[in-house]
Amino acid sequence: MWAGSSRSTPVADQPWITFAYPQREHEALQDAIEQAVLRTLRSGSYILGAEVETFEKTFCQLTHAPHTVAVSSGTDALVCALLGLGVGASHEVIVPAFGFVAAAEAVLRVGATPVFVDVEPATLGPDPATCDAARSHRTAAVIVMHLFGQAVDLEPVSTALPRTPVLEDAAQAIGTRLGDRQVGTLGTVGAFSFFPAKSLGAAGDAGAVTTADADLANRVRHARVHGAPRAYEWNGPGGNYRIDALQAALLTVKLGALEDRLARRRRMGQALADLLVSHGVTVFRGSPACSPTYAPFVLRTERRDEILRMLRDRHVDARVHYPRTLATANAFRAFCRPGTYPHAEQATRQLVSLPCSPELRDDELDRLLQAVDEVFRGL
Ligand SMILES: Cc1ncc(COP(=O)(O)O)c(C=O)c1O
Structure with missing residues (x-):
């Protein structure tokens, strides 16, 4: 499959082999991306709107998630998911002690307390035995991180924490499947990142929340715009977690090649x-x-x-x-x-x-x- 080698060139003269090549990604789809970006620029509609709705629908098709809410970053996707779950100052959220910082940070940003648990060594998911020991009457959610494009089985965690919503941090696992299901759609709610180096990368920051629960999706949509279901009706917790139309237009093109x-x-x-x-x-x-x-x-x-x-x-x-x-x-x-x-x-x-x-x-x-x-x- 992999032909040829370049051992004749001294190592010092060889470019580094690295994790992401955003420019090459762009070159492969250049015409389509640039047309989409130009179309958006000329539309004058730069935040949310039709481009974002198209992206959300396309992302639902890819993941088979009934609802996608596109947001400003993967970190903000975690924050919006927690807000949508109603997690706040009186709550605790169980967080695996190993992984990327955004999950723990998001818990603090909604005013809740992170309760760190050890990981299960094979998959690095939260260890079900320690989850059981960590739960209290204040436990409002558990975060499962699917690290390195791999998947954690949620069953043992859900068994250890009955009736506890599971927030999947699927930022590193776009397109990863567990059986025939996409990671990020296995639990109560999923969070994705489209940071440029991720498997699906924007030209800047972007993210998404997925869920099968229509009410939860609505609460996340409201959290995305200052907790407001309609303009100036600031009913719930939220902030500015909106995604730019330019990122959504570009991401829709890139989804086609994913x-x-x-x-x-x-x-x-x-x-x-x-x-x-x-x-x-x-x-x-x-x-x-x-x-x-x-x-x-x-x-x-x-x-x-x-x-x-x-x-x-x-x-x-x-x-x-x-x-x-x-x-x-x-x-x-x-x-x-x-x-x-x-x-x-x-x-x-x-x-x-x-x-x-x-x-x-x-x-x-x-x-x-x-x-x-x-x-x-x-x-
Ligand atoms: C596991 C995990 N969660 C969350 C995030 C946060 O995503 P973003 O950088 O889009 O805020 C990342 C980003 O690296 C990540 O790897």
Whole structure:
């Protein structure tokens, strides 16, 4: 599948292999994107409106979510989802101790208290046993993060927390499936990010909330515009979480190419996984029923720093996601229960992220595979 190699060029002269190539993405769809952007500019309608409605409908088709509310960013999608669930100052929200900061931040932004729980080591989802221990009469929701284009099975979490709404943070898992269902549509409400480096990237910040609950979708729509169902009727909590029409117009075009790009991501991720498994390396894998999108590709190793250095010496932009737990970050220290997140701590020491962008050319993928092969062969 991946022909040719470029070993004749010294590493120092080779460009870095990295996680996202927004310019290449743009070039592939340039005419259609620029027409959509021009059409929007000429329309004079720049916030919400027809372009946003079209995007929301198209996103519903992709995810099979009955309702999509497009918003200003993935972080704001989490905030709007919590507001839509009615989460506020008297509530607690259960948050996995490992992952991206936005989930914990969103809980604080709606005035609630994050209750950090350890993660289950295989999928990095919230550990059901610790969820059970963390729940109280104030628990208003649990956040499940589907990290690295993988999926967490919600069943065990929902069993541990009966009647508790599940907010899926699907920012890194656009197009990831669990069985035949799209991640972000498995729980009560889903949050997506269209940050430019994500699998579906805007030309700036954008995000979306998905749900099957029409009332919840309405509350999220109102939260998006200052809690107002109609102009100047400020009935509930909200803010300015509106998405720009320009981003929506561009995203609708990009949605048309998403399936092909995800298919390439899957093939590339599988090639990396096969190679690493042949070297006896542990590849991070979500639930067994998950069809991952490798956003990015992640492996586990006890020799993390050494491997990072060797990959970076070969101009592979290997990185650590994430070097600290949420619970031990300064911003959330007040909510940390030291010593109770052993698997989250372990993840901060073991995970290495590798680029797996569908915009990598075949020769670059060859270089990536060759670099990985050399590093693990030499250990
Ligand atoms: C898991 C996760 N949640 C939420 C976000 C926040 O998205 P945004 O940057 O669009 O606010 C990100 C972004 O990196 C993310 O990775």
